[in-house]
Amino acid sequence: MAPSVSEIATQVQEATNNVGKLNLQSAKQDNGPSYPLYYPYYDVNEKFPPTEIFEYSDPGARADPAKPHLLNADTKVHHISPFIGTEVSGVQISQLSEEGLDELALYAAERKVLIFRDQDFKDIGPDRQIEIAKRYGQIQRHPTSPNVKGYPEFHVVYRGAEHDRLKDIIRSDRINRTQWHSDISYEKQTPGTTFFFILDQPDVGGDTLFASQVEAYNRLSPAFQQRLEGLYAVHSAVEQAEISRRRGGPVRREPVESVHPLVRRHPVTGEKALYVNQGFTRNIVGYKFEESENLLKFLYDHIAKGADFQIRATYQPGTVIVWDNRVTVHSATGDFDTSIRRHAVRLTPQAEIPIPA
Numbered sequence: 572m573a574p575s576v577s578e579i580a581t582q583v584q585e586a587t588n589n590v591g592k593l594n595l596q597s598a599k600q601d602n603g604p605s606y607p608l609y610y611p612y613y614d615v616n617e618k619f620p621p622t623e624i625f626e627y628s629d630p631g632a633r634a635d636p637a638k639p640h641l642l643n644a645d646t647k648v649h650h651i652s653p654f655i656g657t658e659v660s661g662v663q664i665s666q667l668s669e670e671g672l673d674e675l676a677l678y679a680a681e682r683k684v685l686i687f688r689d690q691d692f693k694d695i696g697p698d699r700q701i702e703i704a705k706r707y708g709q710i711q712r713h714p715t716s717p718n719v720k721g722y723p724e725f726h727v728v729y730r731g732a733e734h735d736r737l738k739d740i741i742r743s744d745r746i747n748r749t750q751w752h753s754d755i756s757y758e759k760q761t762p763g764t765t766f767f768f769i770l771d772q773p774d775v776g777g778d779t780l781f782a783s784q785v786e787a788y789n790r791l792s793p794a795f796q797q798r799l800e801g802l803y804a805v806h807s808a809v810e811q812a813e814i815s816r817r818r819g820g821p822v823r824r825e826p827v828e829s830v831h832p833l834v835r836r837h838p839v840t841g842e843k844a845l846y847v848n849q850g851f852t853r854n855i856v857g858y859k860f861e862e863s864e865n866l867l868k869f870l871y872d873h874i875a876k877g878a879d880f881q882i883r884a885t886y887q888p889g890t891v892i893v894w895d896n897r898v899t900v901h902s903a904t905g906d907f908d909t910s911i912r913r914h915a916v917r918l919t920p921q922a923e924i925p926i927p928a
């Protein structure tokens with residue numbers, strides 16, 4: 572005899588309960604983040620004074636161009652694209668000499684993104700991590716992002732069952748989660764050599780996309796390049812602060828806006844790079860609204876569609892990515908299920924005030 576409607580309803584309910592139990596069970600088996608010290612920390616009452624201008628000299632400028640302390644006989648390098656990205660293994664960032672650390676800045680500027688494998692960097696402790704990163708400039712203390720209790724220098728990226736930051740910053744009706752940007756470009760002294768190390772990662776997914784802003788510039792016609800070179804754009808932290816305020820998060824410093832050249836020159840390599848990004852660039856100085864919108868839209872499309880000057884950086888346990896924020900844009904990929912934890916930390920040293928091309 573066929574089961575009655577109420578019997579079916581009971582079976583469905585039992586099955587649903589079991590699914591719930593299984594989920595709970597897997598949640599119980601989760602021992603939490605591998606590195607709880609770096610768990611995202613928010614104190615809404617934390618306040619920072621305005622950032623002051625500091626003197627900056629790029630460590631890459633004093634590096635030996637041959638990089639003998641970084642690229643020795645044990646170091647293996649694999650270039651991912653002719654324009655951007657090199658995978659490096661056989662060297663520990665934590666063991667580099669002063670010269671080696673200077674060479675790291677130069678190599679990051681030249682290759683735009685360096686992916687270091689099998690690093691012990693995540694295990695050397697916050698004080699040493701900060702000490703290494705500080706060599707590349709004053710570390711920005713982020714006005715709104717989660718940091719580490721007692722260590723406001725860390726910018727924590729965390730996505731998992733209990734905390735999904737991407738949800739906070741990317742509107743829910745987007746078709747995809749791609750958000751090209753250069754970090755904190757609203758600062759007067761924008762970041763240069765930037766460190767990002769992974770603590771927990773999904774087996775598949777959670778990669779970071781990077782694009783070369785040098786090659787994005789090089790692809791333009793000489794006439795168009797010339798036109799862009801006289802222009803400046805406003806980069807703003809206002810929206811980021813508003814989003815944080817709306818969801819009851821911290822605004823540790825009143826948001827700032829800076830005007831930067833549309834094309835900047837790298838102080839060490841001399842390369843010219845586009846310096847606009849969809850995350851923080853708002854308008855072109857002196858242009859009317861539609862003129863500014865159209866030009867920026869063209870540049871954002873050009874950068875986003877340039878798969879032949881982009882890479883996809885993958886993570887394995889121990890991966891540390893060092894990139895130069897002056898000559899790149901990047902985007903997270905929120906393509907993995909939030910039942911899997913992705914936990915990473917960024918240290919963001921600020922470099923020079925952008926030099927117009």
Ligand SMILES: [Fe+2]
Nearest residue numbers: 752753754901
């Ligand atoms: Fe970023």
